[in-house]
Amino acid sequence: MLRSLDIRDMLIIEHLALEFQPGLNVLTGETGAGKSILLDSLGFVLGWRGRAELVRKGAAQGEVQAVFELPPEHPARAVLHEAGLPDEDDLILRRVNARDGRKTAWANDRRCSGDVLRRLAATLVELHGQHDDRGLLNPKGHRDLLDVYGGLAPMRAQVRQVWRRAQERRKSLAEAQTALQTVREEEEFLRHSVAELDALDPQPGEEAELDKNRRLMQGAERIREDIAKAQEAISDGAEARAGDALRWLEAVNDKAEGQLDGAIAALGRALVELDEAGAGVAACLARLSFSPLELETTEERLFAIRALARKHNxxxxxxxxxxxxxRAKLDALDQGDAELGALEADLAQAEAAYAKAADKLGAARIKAAKRLDKAVTAELAPLKMDRAVFTTEIAATEPGPSGQDEVIFTVATNPGAPSGPLAKIASGGELSRFLLALKVCLTGAESGLTLIFDEIDRGVGGATADAVGRRLMQLAQSGQVLVVTHSPQVAARGAHHWVVEKRVEKEQALTSVTHLSQKDRIDEIARMLSGDKITDQARAAAEVLMAG
Known part of the structure; x- marks a missing residue:
């Protein structure tokens, strides 16, 4: 619900602070007083596209703030959450228009974009007028309205679910077909490459080992002679002499009174180390013993591995x-036809499920359309349009997540006349009444919306205007309705009444808005009945209207 609207320096409004209430809120005033400016200002703070020049002459900037009361499950909360904005019981929207045209917006004191404002506005306010293209006149929204009217949300959710499943199956099949075609195009290469790799059977780390062995064999002849000399020196020279020295010292150690103990122990350790050194040198000599064929074989395998690595990058x-x-690609190729068959079967099953759910939804839409047509027809008679025919047309369209039906609201204003879209067939006054009748029937479908009707009673009067007022009052019983009107019959049905007036101060036109008391309401409605001169008869007629 719209709780308040604060406007500063917009067009001919210096400052207005309005507090709105639940029920039917009526705004009246002379033509040109600025009633439409109020709606322009509200549309500005909601991000709607409107007039280019909004800042009041002489002001640096214009500013509008609107406060909405949000019930716990209001859909605006989801928009706030998605946009990362604070979610509170009061939603405060503020937007500033600088003189140079720059616009800045806030939601609950956090900067936000115009797109976020418009998404919030779609959950907060619905405007209806003769030139409105966002609401009931927009055929793109007729299917959604019919679904909500018919209580078809569960069926529609089921259709969306099976559509998504079919799309996933369709995507999986297309990807598998593309992958299989790619593999088929390179089948000869794959089979040759796998055979080549299997024949060589390279192992991780093998290339480094072969390279090391190759370098050892290439350098073996250069180092083998010196290593052999070292082995001879260790075995026949150093080891033998050290052994002799150890025997000689051990033979005289008992006469040396322990002075040779350290030397004997050191020679023992040295003999152990010499033995280990000799074994290591012998092992190296054994490894360096190879045939030229072994080197050739090693190089061939090393070069083959490196060539394959370069070939396949x-x-x-x-x-x-x-x-x-x-090998995995070849396996997929060998099993590809079977896998494609399984995927095609899954897709066919998903498409059949979608068709069944979409057909069921379509049948339910036809039933809901008949109920809606009957309900709208019943509302048209009191609005003096009993000869008009309202029809909800349903035609086949491309399948999608919302089904395979196109829904358009059409009218024929006279028997035998061709039917067509609301905006093209009905005249101004007829269109207003059609929109009102349709809205009365659809009102139960809305959730937490403030409904605004901009001169929807234009072109009607008398009993028809009274019927319009009664239906607006009916709409307001379960929510909030704002109506801009020139009709005294409509104004008389208001629970809250504001009068919009224009005055001139210092050669500048300014708009003011006054909330009317019960007595002032009688005078205003009497003025609407009789003109500038308010008579006792006009006041009496006003009281009768208000009492009715």
Whole structure:
């Protein structure tokens, strides 16, 4: 519900602070007093596109603030949460228009974009007028309105679910077909490469080991002679002499009174180390013993591994993993037709489920359309349009997440006349009454919206205007309705009444808005009945209207 609207320096408004109430809120005033400016200002703070020049002459900027009361489950809360904005019971929207045209907006004191404002506005306010293209006149929203009227949300959710499932199956099949086609195009290459890799069977780390062995064999002849000399020196020279020295010292140690103990122990350790050194040198000599054929074989395998790695643009150690990937592609190719068949079966099943759910939703829409047509027709008679025909047309359209039906509200204003879209067939006054009748029937479908009717009673009077007023009052019983009107019959039904007036101060036009007491309401409605001169008869007629 719109609780308050504060406007500063917008067009001919210097400052207005309005407090609105639940029920039917009526705004009246002379033509040109500024009633439409109030709606322009509200539309500005809601992010709607409107007039380019909004800042009052002489002011640096214009500013509008609107406060909405949000029930716990109001859909605006979801928009706030998605946008990362504070979610509170009072939603405070503020927007500033600078003189240079720059616009800045806030929601609950946090900066936000115009797109966020418009998404919030869609959950807060619905404007209806003769030139409104956002609400009931927009055919793009007719299917949604019919679904909500018919209580078809569960069916529609089911259709959306099976549509999503079918889309996922369709995507999986397309990806599998593309992958299989790609593999088929390179089948010859894959089979040749796998055979080549399997024949060589390279292992991780093998290339480094082969390279090391190759370098050892290439340098073996240069170092083997010196290593052999070292082995001879250790075995026949150093080790033998150290052994002799140890025997000689041990033979005289008992006569040396312990002075040779350290030397004997050191020679013992030295003999152990010499033995280990000799074994290591012998092992190295054994490894350096090879035939030229062994070097040739090692080089051939090393070069083959490196050539395959270059050919497939991978590291030598990655060849084994690469071979596994190619085998997996071949396996997929060999099993591809079977997998495609399974995916095609899954898709056919999903499409059948979608068609069944969409057909069920379509049948329910036809039933809901008949109920809506009957309800709107019943509302048209009191509005002096009993000869008009309202029809909800349902036609087949491209399948989608909301089904496979196109819904358009059409009218024929006279029997035998062709029907067509609301905005194209009905005249101004007829259109207003059609919109009102339709809104009365759809009102139960809305959740927490403030409904605004801008001169929807234009072109009607007398009993028809009275019927319009009664239906507006009916709409307001379960929520909040704001109506801008020139009709005394409509104004008389208001629970709260404001009069919009224009005055001139210092050669500048300014708009003011006054909340009327019960007595002032009688005078205002009497003025609307009789003109500038308010007579006792006009006051009496006003009281009769208000009492009715």
């Amino acid at each position: 991978v590291l030598p150690d990655d060849l084994a993993g690469f071979a596994a990937e190619l």
